[in-house]
Amino acid sequence: MATEPQILLLNGPNLNMLGQREPAIYGTDTLAEIEQRCHAHADALGLALNFKQSNHEGELVTWIQDANGVCDGLIINAGAYTHTSIALLDALTLLDCPIIELHLSNVFAREKFRHHSYISPVATGVICGLGGHGYMLAMDAVKRLLDD
Numbered sequence: 001m002a003t004e005p006q007i008l009l010l011n012g013p014n015l016n017m018l019g020q021r022e023p024a025i026y027g028t029d030t031l032a033e034i035e036q037r038c039h040a041h042a043d044a045l046g047l048a049l050n051f052k053q054s055n056h057e058g059e060l061v062t063w064i065q066d067a068n069g070v071c072d073g074l075i076i077n078a079g080a081y082t083h084t085s086i087a088l089l090d091a092l093t094l095l096d097c098p099i100i101e102l103h104l105s106n107v108f109a110r111e112k113f114r115h116h117s118y119i120s121p122v123a124t125g126v127i128c129g130l131g132g133h134g135y136m137l138a139m140d141a142v143k144r145l146l147d148d
């Protein structure tokens with residue numbers, strides 16, 4: 001039997017605070033609730049999901065490096081590092097699998113500093129503004145890209 005495609009889903013700084021503050025922007029779901037739904041959706045799609053969160057840029061870089069040659073798809077909500085991190089961009093450049101950049105909020109409807117992403121140039125696609133449902137859509141997108 002063929003092994004399931006390996007998907008790494010990374011969450012950046014402060015996303016562990018979801019559901020505790022700023023519900024008008026980020027919704028009321030906690031990251032643990034989103035993770036639970038992601039695992040159920042991954043099972044339905046036949047994907048093996050590794051869901052992680054870190055507040056540390058270097059740890060995210062290491063996880064991306066470690067995904068090289070191991071993961072079949074990477075989904076990343078890099079949080080505020082989206083707008084600051086050349087290190088994440090450089091790490092993502094190493095990967096040759098589909099990369100989906102993900103945001104809960106519509107970053108283009110927010111402050112100007114959120115309109116620029118260092119990582120978009122190496123993303124296969126970008127999903128934003130759809131709250132926690134965006135995580136399911138990102139997995140749908142990876143599945144479709146791998147099937148095509």
Ligand code: CA2
Binds near residue numbers: 078102103
């Ligand atoms: O919309 C997104 O998913 C973001 O990646 C979230 C980041 C933000 O810096 C990006 O511009 C867009 C912030 C995550 C912080 O999450 C919090 C959740 C609850 C309370 C405080 C922060």
